[in-house]
Amino acid sequence: MNAFYEVLRELFTEAAYSGSINYMFSYEFVINGFLCALIVGPLLGAIGTMVVIKRMAFFSQAVGNAALTGVAIGVILGESYTAPYVSMFSFCILFGLLLNFTRNRTKMSSDTLIGVFLSISLAIGATALLFVSAKINTHILDTVMFGSILTVNNLDMNVLLVTAVITAAVALPLYNKMLLASLNPNLAHVRGVNVHLLEYVFVLLITILTVACVKIVGAVLVEALLLIPAAAARNLNTSIRGFVLWSVIFSTFSCIFGVYAPMAYDLPIPSGGAIILTAAIIFLITMLIRMAMPRFREASI
Amino acid sequence: MQGPSINFKNVGLNLGNTQVLEDVSFSISPATIHCIIGANGGGKTSLIRAMLGQMPHTGEIEINWGENRTVGYVPQHLEFDKTLPVSVIDFLTMATQRRPVFLGQSRQRRQQITELLEKFGLSDKRNDKLGSLSGGERQRAVFVQAFMPAPSLLVLDEPMTGLDVAGGLMLLNVVRQFATDGGTVVWINHDITQVNEVADQLTYVNKTIMLDGAPGEVLQSGTAQKLFPTLLFSDLHAGTSNTAAEALQS
Numbered sequence: 216m217n218a219f220y221e222v223l224r225e226l227f228t229e230a231a232y233s234g235s236i237n238y239m240f241s242y243e244f245v246i247n248g249f250l251c252a253l254i255v256g257p258l259l260g261a262i263g264t265m266v267v268i269k270r271m272a273f274f275s276q277a278v279g280n281a282a283l284t285g286v287a288i289g290v291i292l293g294e295s296y297t298a299p300y301v302s303m304f305s306f307c308i309l310f311g312l313l314l315n316f317t318r319n320r321t322k323m324s325s326d327t328l329i330g331v332f333l334s335i336s337l338a339i340g341a342t343a344l345l346f347v348s349a350k351i352n353t354h355i356l357d358t359v360m361f362g363s364i365l366t367v368n369n370l371d372m373n374v375l376l377v378t379a380v381i382t383a384a385v386a387l388p389l390y391n392k393m394l395l396a397s398l399n400p401n402l403a404h405v406r407g408v409n410v411h412l413l414e415y416v417f418v419l420l421i422t423i424l425t426v427a428c429v430k431i432v433g434a435v436l437v438e439a440l441l442l443i444p445a446a447a448a449r450n451l452n453t454s455i456r457g458f459v460l461w462s463v464i465f466s467t468f469s470c471i472f473g474v475y476a477p478m479a480y481d482l483p484i485p486s487g488g489a490i491i492l493t494a495a496i497i498f499l500i501t502m503l504i505r506m507a508m509p510r511f512r513e514a515s516i
Numbered sequence: 517m518q519g520p521s522i523n524f525k526n527v528g529l530n531l532g533n534t535q536v537l538e539d540v541s542f543s544i545s546p547a548t549i550h551c552i553i554g555a556n557g558g559g560k561t562s563l564i565r566a567m568l569g570q571m572p573h574t575g576e577i578e579i580n581w582g583e584n585r586t587v588g589y590v591p592q593h594l595e596f597d598k599t600l601p602v603s604v605i606d607f608l609t610m611a612t613q614r615r616p617v618f619l620g621q622s623r624q625r626r627q628q629i630t631e632l633l634e635k636f637g638l639s640d641k642r643n644d645k646l647g648s649l650s651g652g653e654r655q656r657a658v659f660v661q662a663f664m665p666a667p668s669l670l671v672l673d674e675p676m677t678g679l680d681v682a683g684g685l686m687l688l689n690v691v692r693q694f695a696t697d698g699g700t701v702v703w704i705n706h707d708i709t710q711v712n713e714v715a716d717q718l719t720y721v722n723k724t725i726m727l728d729g730a731p732g733e734v735l736q737s738g739t740a741q742k743l744f745p746t747l748l749f750s751d752l753h754a755g756t757s758n759t760a761a762e763a764l765q766s
Contacts, residue, residue, distance in 0.1 A: 268600060390616040391609070398596045398607070402661075405568055405589040405671070406611060453645045454603040455610075459618035 216376065217369050223250070239478050248364045248486065251375060251431045252470035255440070258379050260466025262386060262424060263445035264459050269397045271421065273326055274314070276438040277333040278425040281310040283434050284340030285426070286359050290347045297358075298370055303426045310336055311422040315415055362433030362487035364474055371430045378427035382420050393417055394455070433487040443494040444469060450501035450511075469494035518582030519546040519668045519700030522567065527575035529562055535723065536562045537573070542728045546582075548716035549691065549701040551731075553708065558722040560704045561592075561673055567702070568671065581668070588662030590675040592704075594654060598647030604657050605629060605642045611661045632660045637686065651678035659687060670694055672703040676710070688714060708735075708744055 224246050231241035239245045266272055285306035289299025314332045318325060344356075358366065386393075396403040396410045403410055421441075428437045448461035473490025476482060482489070505511045522544040529537040537559045544550045554560045566573040568589070596602075602610075608629050610617045621629065633639050636656045641649060646657065655675060662670060670691065676684045692714065695701050705711050711718050712731045720727035720734075720743060727734045727743070734740055 268597075270597075387616055388614060390618075391611075391613060394602075394610045394617065398600075398602070398610075399591060399594055401565070401568075401570065401591055402589060402594070402611070402658075404570055405587055449599075449601055452601045453648075454601055454643065455606040456618045456620065458601040 216373055220247075220250070220369055220372065237479070244365045244367075245474075245478065247367050247372065248474045249471065251364055251367055251372060252474050252490075253467070254372075254375055254379050255428055255431050256467030256470035257463045258382060258424070259428065259437075259440045260444050260448075260463035261459055262382065262420065263441040263466065264448070264455075264462050265386070265390070265393060265397075265417070266421065266441045267445040267449060268394065269417065270325070271417075272438060272442045273329050274311075274418070275421050275425050275441050277314070277329045277336070278307050278311060278422050279429070279434040279437050280333055280340070281307045281336045282426055282429045283356065283359055284336050284343060286356065287340050287343035287347045290350055291343055296351050298368075298430070300370075300374055300426070303429065304423065307422045307426050308419065311418045312415065315418045319411060319414070358433075359429055360433055360435050361485055362429065362431055362436060364431050364486040364490075367430055375427045375431065378423050382424055385416060386420060389413060389416065431487075432490060436487045436491050439491045440466060440469070440494060443491065443498050447494070447498040447501040450498070450505040465494065465497050469497065517584065517666070517668055517698040519695075519698055520579050520581045520585075521546050522580070522669075522700070522702070523576075523578040524563075524567075525576040525578070527563070527566060527573050527577060529559070529566055529571055529573045531562075531571075537566070537721075538724050540575070540721065540725055542719050542725055544700060544702060545717070546700050547695055547698045549695045549703060549714055551703045551705045551711045551715040551718045552721055553705060553711055553718055554721040554726070560721050563721055564671060564673060564702065564704060579669075584666070584668040586665055586667040586669070588667030588670045590655070590658050590662050590670075590672045592673045592675070592677060594646075594658055596647070600645075600647060602646045603643050604633070604638060604646055604649070607646050607657060608632075608661055608664065612664045628664060629660075632663055636660050636690075637683075652680055652683040655679060656683060656687065659690070668699055670699055670701045670703075672701065672705075674704050674706060676705075676707070 224243055227236070227240045227246045230236045231238050266275060282303050285303035286296070286299050288306055289302025290296050292302060294302055310332065314328060317323070318328050321328070392403065392408045393413050395406065396408050396413050400410045425437045428440070432440050444465035445458075445462040447465050448458050452458045452461060469490050472493045474486050476493070477484045477486060477489050484492070524540050524542050527537055527540040528535070540563065552560050552563065562571055565571045567577050567579075568587070605621070606617050609621050609625065613621060613625055615622065629642075630639070633642055636659055638653065638656055638660065641653060646654060649657065655678065659675065672691070675687065679687065691701055691703070695716070703715070705715075712735060715731050717729065718727065718731050718734060719725060727737065727739055
């Protein structure tokens with residue numbers, strides 16, 4: 216894959232030097248940033264629709280925070296502090312599976328259980344950070360919290376690409392079944408859907424996706440990108456087709472514009488923040504449209 | 517079409533230290549409408565869910581399938597977030613197709629959906645949001661999915677709740693035709709008058725079997741008269757009860 220990235224970078228760099236595209240594309244980190252945005256945008260936009268339907272926004276937030284603990288554990292165990300993927304994936308997958316297992320066994324509501332697990336994870340993270348602070352400058356953790364799309368390297372892009380391929384390969388054939396299972400589990404079961412297995416699959420997908428996007432968007436902000444474009448698309452659509460399509464468009468636009476705008480207009484905003492602010496502005500616009508158009512009017516209570 | 521026969525042998529179900537079902541034994545014949553009736557909390561839905569493999573029961577439930585092993589299921593309510601952007605056609609597509617619903621339907625699937633929507637009087641609602649339909653319309657949409665693909669066993673959990681007379685009558689005719697064509701219908705039904713009209717067999721469940729047999733026979737028994745003290749048995753026997761069809765005509 217590295218050779219492929221090189222070819223792409225050379226193409227962009229030559230085009231930038233010849234003046235056919237913006238000069239900023241002569242920098243490697245800018246090209247990396249845009250490539251990541253093009254992968255992350257459609258992926259999070261599409262999966263976000265399912266997160267909204269399954270009401271799992273709080274879960275992805277919890278996984279994002281668990282990633283912070285994963286980083287701390289990784290540093291303690293001697294992994295590179297810039298890319299402790301083994302610890303992040305291991306801890307977050309364990310976190311997600313354990314949470315889903317407990318939910319199935321106790322039948323407790325998701326928000327209560329996520330709150331409990333989130334607190335436990337943060338407590339472990341806070342404890343681990345005390346040890347980490349002796350080893351590294353803890354400001355490095357800002358990158359984990361809020362992302363740093365412009366410092367991504369080939370390894371980060373490979374992790375993201377593999378995760379994107381796995382997510383698409385698993386989620387596309389199972390999309391209808393997951394949808395039906397969230398609409399009515401009994402009906403889904405009668406139609407041959409393994410409802411519990413699909414819950415685990417979805418939890419795993421959200422977990423690996425969140426971890427893979429931590430470097431790009433940030434642990435705190437991944438959830439926002441899963442949620443806001445889908446919520447904006449939901450404001451304007453009455454069918455799944457429109458819902459998914461617009462969510463992908465909003466998410467992709469937010470990612471590209473969030474990377475482009477701070478550099479093009481010399482704004483002192485980090486890329487992660489700019490991406491989410493763009494998505495938030497889109498959400499506000501769709502909300503205003505929804506309020507203004509009679510076709511979306513529904514019972515007030 | 518050859519519907520399955522179903523045998524319940526000493527079925528028991530214990531949930532959270534509560535004995536929901538105990539020693540339930542009865543049979544359901546193919547090509548019949550078999551109504552399950554009983555008081556609230558008597559275990560009717562649990563019995564059906566045990567039959568569908570959703571409850572960890574004891575005893576044996578044997579389903580003798582023919583060539584077609586498809587079950588059509590209509591739950592009592594389709595409980596979901598009514599604000600979700602899911603149209604009627606989305607719902608039917610997601611239930612019956614592997615290709616992601618947002619990529620549309622195959623031509624064959626679209627034609628099948630169109631025909632069934634027409635049959636159930638929902639042609640003009642195909643693009644409406646499922647959550648914005650009335651309770652009766654939504655129930656008809658759920659019926660449509662139960663017939664895709666064509667089932668040999670139809671399991672209905674109080675499907676007529678909230679339906680108007682015309683809608684109820686239409687679904688009644690569809691169910692009757694299904695049984696006439698050889699399909700097996702297992703129907704949880706609270707309306708004893710309707711059960712008397714449509715059922716070939718009825719089973720009264722209240723933790724265990726209280727009544728089992730043809731409605732004409734069992735509803736005349738002393739047990740039935742204790743279970744349904746307000747029912748006019750002379751009317752039921754003479755077939756002069758106020759049926760849905762009569763109500764519609766009047």
